[in-house]
Amino acid sequence: xxxxxxxxxxxxxxxxxxxxxxxxxxxxGSILLVSEEPYVAYSRPLIAKRVSERRDVTHMSLIxxxxxxxxxxxxxxxxxxxxxxTDGHSLEFxxxxxxxxxxxxxxxxxxxxxxxxxxxDREGVFTFTTYDDATAIDAALxxxxxxxxxxxxxxxxxxxxxxxxxxxxxxxxxxxxxxxxGMLDSVASTLVEDAARASGVSVLTGRRVLSINGxxxxxxxxxxxxxxxxxxxxxxxxxxxxxxxxxTELGRDQIRxxxxxxxxxEMKTSADDVFACxxxxxxxxxxxxxxGIVAVWPNAVAGGTxxxxxxxxxxxxxxxxxxxxxxxxxxxxxGSAGVLDGSEEQGFECVVHRSxxxxxxxxxxxxxxxxxxxxxxxxxxxxxxxxxxNGIEVGPWKDALVSDSFGLLSLPPELWHEQLTGxxxxxxxxxxxx
Numbered sequence: 001x002x003x004x005x006x007x008x009x010x011x012x013x014x015x016x017x018x019x020x021x022x023x024x025x026x027x028x029g030s031i032l033l034v035s036e037e038p039y040v041a042y043s044r045p046l047i048a049k050r051v052s053e054r055r056d057v058t059h060m061s062l063i064x065x066x067x068x069x070x071x072x073x074x075x076x077x078x079x080x081x082x083x084x085x086t087d088g089h090s091l092e093f094x095x096x097x098x099x100x101x102x103x104x105x106x107x108x109x110x111x112x113x114x115x116x117x118x119x120x121d122r123e124g125v126f127t128f129t130t131y132d133d134a135t136a137i138d139a140a141l142x143x144x145x146x147x148x149x150x151x152x153x154x155x156x157x158x159x160x161x162x163x164x165x166x167x168x169x170x171x172x173x174x175x176x177x178x179x180x181x182g183m184l185d186s187v188a189s190t191l192v193e194d195a196a197r198a199s200g201v202s203v204l205t206g207r208r209v210l211s212i213n214g215x216x217x218x219x220x221x222x223x224x225x226x227x228x229x230x231x232x233x234x235x236x237x238x239x240x241x242x243x244x245x246x247x248t249e250l251g252r253d254q255i256r257x258x259x260x261x262x263x264x265x266e267m268k269t270s271a272d273d274v275f276a277c278x279x280x281x282x283x284x285x286x287x288x289x290x291x292g293i294v295a296v297w298p299n300a301v302a303g304g305t306x307x308x309x310x311x312x313x314x315x316x317x318x319x320x321x322x323x324x325x326x327x328x329x330x331x332x333x334x335g336s337a338g339v340l341d342g343s344e345e346q347g348f349e350c351v352v353h354r355s356x357x358x359x360x361x362x363x364x365x366x367x368x369x370x371x372x373x374x375x376x377x378x379x380x381x382x383x384x385x386x387x388x389x390n391g392i393e394v395g396p397w398k399d400a401l402v403s404d405s406f407g408l409l410s411l412p413p414e415l416w417h418e419q420l421t422g423x424x425x426x427x428x429x430x431x432x433x434x
Contacts, residue, residue, distance in 0.1 A: 003100040004032040004074070006311055007091055009081050009250065010107025011035035012044065013297055014278035014304035016062055018105050021308030023071050029312070031073045032099060034091075038078035040067075042131060045158070045297070045327075050134035051141075052162035057131050086254045086271040103273050103311040106251060106261060107304060110244035110279040110295060117150075119212030124222035125238045128159045137163075137237070144168060144236040148225050150209050152179035156241030157192070157329050163239075164199050164330070171202040171233055173209050173225075183325050185340050188359055188375045195330040195357075207231075212238055246280045246293055258282045259293050265317040267307035275311060277303030284320035287338030287370050287388065294321040322371075324385060326378055332357060335378035337385050338371030339363045353402035360402040367395030380406050 006022055008015045011033055019031060035041075042060040049055040068075050076093075083092035084104075092098045112127040114120060124144075126137050137159075145168065149160045152174035160170045172179070178189035179196070193203050208228045215223040224234045246260035255269045256262045261276035263269055263283060269276050278300035285292045299321040309316040326335040342348025342363045349364045358376035362369060362384060369388035374381050384401060387394055394401060400410045 001090075001098055001100055002032075003030075003102075005029035005102045006031045006105070007099065007101035007103070008033045008105045008107060009091070010105070010109055010278065010280075011037065011041045011075075011077070012107065012109060012278070013062070013300035014107035014109075014307075015105065016041050016067075017301045017304030018107065018277070018308030018311070019071055019073055021305045022312045025309065025312035025314055028072075031071070032076065032101075033068070033073050034076045034079055034081055034093075036078070036080045037130065037132070039131060040077075044129065044131075047128070047131050047134040048158045048162040050131060051138050051159070052165040054138060060131070081250055084250050084254060086251075086274055089273065101273070104275065105304070105307050105311060106269070106274065106276040106280055107278050107300070107307075108247040108250060108276075108280045111247050112155075112240060113243045113245055114240055115150075115242055117209055117212060119214065119222075120238075120240065122212055122214055122222050122238075123220050124236055125212060125240060127240050128155050129244065137239070140237060141166060141168060146171070146233075146235040147237040147239060148173060148209070148233055148235045149239045149241055150225075151241035151243065152176070152203070152205070153182060153241065153243060154180070154325065154327075155244070156239070157196075158327070159239045159241055160196065160201055161199075161329055164196075164201050169200070169202075171204065171235070172196070173207050173227065173233075174203070174205045175208045177206050179203065179205065180329075180334070183323075183336050183340070184334060184375075185361065185373050187354070187361075188334060188336075188373050191357055191359060191375045192329055192332060192334060195332040199330040201330070244279070244295065246282075248280060251276075258291065262291070263303075265319075266310045266315070267303055267318060268310070275307040277307045283318065285322050286320040287322035294323055296321070296324045298324055322388075326381060332375060333378045335374040335381040336372060337381075338369070338388060339365075340371055340373055342370065349398075351398050351402050353404075362398070362401045364395065364398060367393050367398075369394055369401075383408065 039057050041062040046060040080094040082094040090100050112129050147170050149156050149172045152172050163170050209225050211226045213224045224232050226232050248257045255271045260280050260282040261269050263281045267275045279295040282291050306316050306318045322338045324337040351362045353360045361373045363371040
C-alpha cells in the first residue's frame with residue numbers, strides 16, 4: 001500500500017491551488033492528485049466553448065504544460081475515489097487499490113441535480129457540467145433542430161447561449177419567475193431575457209417540464225417535452241440544468257456535512273487531517289452572515305490556497321467568501337456579488353442607475369457594500385467588489401458607486417491602495433487572500 005504525505009481528490013481550481021501552495025512550503029513531500037476525468041486540469045466554465053466554438057480540451061487548460069512534473073505530483077487521472085476511512089487515513093479506488101495519506105484534501109466539486117422527470121433516461125438527454133458532456137452534445141447536434149434547456153441558472157444559460165451560436169433553435173424552460181434568479185434581481189434578469197430573445201432563444205418562465213417524450217418508432221429517442229398546462233414542445237435534445245449539489249458522498253457517515261463538508265477557518269473538516277474546499281465545502285458567507293456553499297471560482301482558489309498552506313504546516317485562516325459571478329450572456333455582460341436584493345426593513349439600502357441595457361445596483365448595509373448587480377457595463381465591478389471584501393465605509397459617497405465616471409480616482413485619497421485595484425472586471429480565476 002502506497003503512502004503519500006498529501007492526497008488531493010479533485011483536479012480543478014481548488015485542488016490545483018492547494019498543490020501550488022503546498023510546494024511553497026514543502027518541496028519534497030509526496031503528493032498524489034486524483035481525478036475521475038481523464039484530462040489534465042481544465043476550466044469547467046469554458047466547456048460552453050466546446051459547443052459554440054468546438055474547442056478542444058487543450059484550449060481550456062488551467063495549468064501550463066509540464067505542471068504535474070514541475071510540481072512533482074503523482075497523478076491518477078480517470079480514477080474514481082470510492083471509499084474513505086478517516087480513522088485509518090486511507091483512500092480506496094473503484095478498482096480496489098488503496099493508498100494511505102497523512103493529509104487529505106477533498107476538492108470534489110459538485111454534480112448535476114437530475115430531477116425525477118418521466119423520460120429523463122431517453123437518448124438525447126444530457127447534463128452540462130463536464131467536457132465529456134459538451135463533447136457528447138456537440139457530436140449529437142448534426143441531427144438536432146430544436147433543443148429544450150430545463151433550467152435558467154448559470155449552467156442553463158451558458159448551454160443555451162452556446163447552442164444558439166451553433167444555429168440551433170433553443171427554448172429555455174424555467175420554473176422560477178425569472179432567469180438567473182440566484183445571480184440577478186428581477187430588473188437585470190429581464191434585460192438578460194430580452195437579450196436571449198433578441199438572439200432567437202425562446203424563454204418560458206414560471207413553467208415546469210412534466211415529461212420527456214419519445215418518438216413513435218423506438219420510443220427511446222427524445223421527440224418532445226410536455227409542460228404544465230399540457231403544452232407540448234417538439235425537440236430532439238434536452239439539456240438538464242436545474243442546478244448542482246456538493247459531492248460529499250466520499251465522506252458520508254465520517255465527516256460532518258451540511259450542504260457540503262463543513263469546514264473551519266483553516267478549511268479543516270471534522271475528521272482529523274482531512275480538509276475540504278471549493279464547491280464541496282460549506283464556508284462562511286460574509287455578505288449574508290451565515291454558512292453556505294459559495295460555488296464560484298475565486299472561492300475554490302482561495303479555499304484551496306488556505307487548505308494547502310495548513311496541510312503543509314503553516315497557519316492561515318480564511319476570512320470567508322461570498323457569491324461572485326461575471327459572464328456575458330447573449331452579448332450582454334452581467335456581474336453580481338453578495339446580496340442581490342435587500343429591503344429597508346432588513347436594514348439594506350440600494351443605490352441604482354439605469355440607462356438602456358446598462359444597469360447598476362449597489363446594495364448597502366450600515367454604510368458598507370453588501371452586494372451588487374450590474375448589466376451592460378461591468379468595468380467597475382471588480383473595484384466595488386474589493387470595497388465590499390475589505391469592508392470599506394462608502395456611505396458618504398455612495399451615489400458615486402453607480403455613476404458613469406466612477407473609478408479609482410473617485411475614492412478618497414486614503415483608499416488609493418493597491419488592494420482596491422482588483423482589475424477592470426469581476427475577478428474570475430484568481431483571488432489573492434491576506
